[in-house]
Amino acid sequence: MILEVAEYLLTPCSRAFRRVGYLQGQLGIKVRHRQCRHAWRPHLELTKVAILSAAQTCPQRRKCVILGSGRLLDVPLHRLSQMFQEVILVDAVHPLAAYVHAAWYRNVRLVRADVTATAEELTRVAGKPQLPLPRATPMLLCDDSEIDYVASANLLSQLAYLPGLFLEKGKRTDAEIEEYSHSLLAAHLDYLRRLPGVVSLITDVEKLVVNKQGQIVERIDILHGVKLPRSGEEWTWNHVPLGLLSRDFSYDRRVCAIANVKA
Numbered sequence: 296m297i298l299e300v301a302e303y304l305l306t307p308c309s310r311a312f313r314r315v316g317y318l319q320g321q322l323g324i325k326v327r328h329r330q331c332r333h334a335w336r337p338h339l340e341l342t343k344v345a346i347l348s349a350a351q352t353c354p355q356r357r358k359c360v361i362l363g364s365g366r367l368l369d370v371p372l373h374r375l376s377q378m379f380q381e382v383i384l385v386d387a388v389h390p391l392a393a394y395v396h397a398a399w400y401r402n403v404r405l406v407r408a409d410v411t412a413t414a415e416e417l418t419r420v421a422g423k424p425q426l427p428l429p430r431a432t433p434m435l436l437c438d439d440s441e442i443d444y445v446a447s448a449n450l451l452s453q454l455a456y457l458p459g460l461f462l463e464k465g466k467r468t469d470a471e472i473e474e475y476s477h478s479l480l481a482a483h484l485d486y487l488r489r490l491p492g493v494v495s496l497i498t499d500v501e502k503l504v505v506n507k508q509g510q511i512v513e514r515i516d517i518l519h520g521v522k523l524p525r526s527g528e529e530w531t532w533n534h535v536p537l538g539l540l541s542r543d544f545s546y547d548r549r550v551c552a553i554a555n556v557k558a
C-alpha cells in the first residue's frame with residue numbers, strides 16, 4: 296500500500312491528466328496485469344511480433360514511435376532500440392517502470408503527451424454544458440520526416456474510456472459523451488494516416504462475454520461505432536479469466552493488428 300501511494304505521488308503527471316484519471320488508469324493496468332499475467336501473455340507476445348514484423352518492412356530505420364507505450368508490456372523495446380537510431384515512447388502517463396526501463400538505452404526517449412490533444416481543454420469545459428466538447432485534431436510528431444515507423448499499441452479502444460468516465464461525473468448527456476467518444480477514435484485513425492512512415496495499428500475491437508462452456512454469449516463493440524480502415528491479423532485476448540470477476544463468465548477481447556494503415 297505504501298509503495299502504491301509512493302508511486303502515485305512520484306509518477307510525473309500533469310494536473311489535467313490526473314483529473315481525467317490517466318494516472319489512476321496507469322496504476323490500474325499494473326494491478327490487472329499482476330492478476331492476469333498468465334492469461335495476457337499470448338496477447339502481449341503477439342503484439343510484440345506484430346510490431347517487429349511491421350518494423351522490419353521499413354526501408355529506413357531512423358526514428359520509431361510507439362503510441363500508448365505504457366508499461367511496455369507489449370513493446371519489444373530491446374529489439375526496436377537495436378533496429379532504429381531512436382525510439383520515442385509516447386504516453387499520457389509513463390509509469391516509473393518505463394522511466395527505469397528506458398534509462399537502459401541511450402536511444403530511447405519518453406514523450407509525455409495526450410495523443411488526442413484534448414485532455415487539457417476537456418477539464419476546462421467538462422462541467423460547462425453550454426460549451427462544446429473539444430475536437431481532436433492531433434499533430435504530435437506529424438512534421439518529423441525522420442520518423443520511419445509508428446505503432447499505436449493497444450491504445451485506440453482506451454482513448455475514450457477515461458474521458459468518458461470523467462464526463463459521466465459532470466453534466467454531459469450520454470449522447471454527447473458517445474458522440475465525443477466516436478470523434479476521439481475517428482480522429483486517431485485520421486492521425487495515424489497523417490503520421491510519416493509505416494504506421495501499424497494494434498487494437499482490441501470487441502469485448503466478448505464467454506460462458507463456462509466456452510461459448511460467446513455477447514459481443515460488445517468497444518470502438519464506439521468506428522470502423523478500422525482495413526482488416527489485419529486477428530487473435531483473442533483472454534482479458535478477464537474465468538473466476539476473476541465472475542464464476543460464470545470470462546471476458547475476452549478480439550484484437551486486430553494492421554501492419555500499415557496506409558498500405
Ligand SMILES: C[S@@+](CC[C@H](N)C(=O)[O-])C[C@H]1O[C@@H](n2cnc3c(N)ncnc32)[C@H](O)[C@@H]1O
Pocket residue numbers: 317320321324363364365366367368369370385386387388408409410411412448449450453454
Ligand atoms: C492498454 S494500455 C496499452 C498497453 C501498453 N502498450 C503497455 O504495454 O502497457 C493503454 C495505454 O494508453 C495510454 N493512453 C490512454 N489514453 C491516452 C492518450 N489520450 N494519450 C496518450 N496515451 C494514452 C495509457 O496511459 C496506457 O498506457
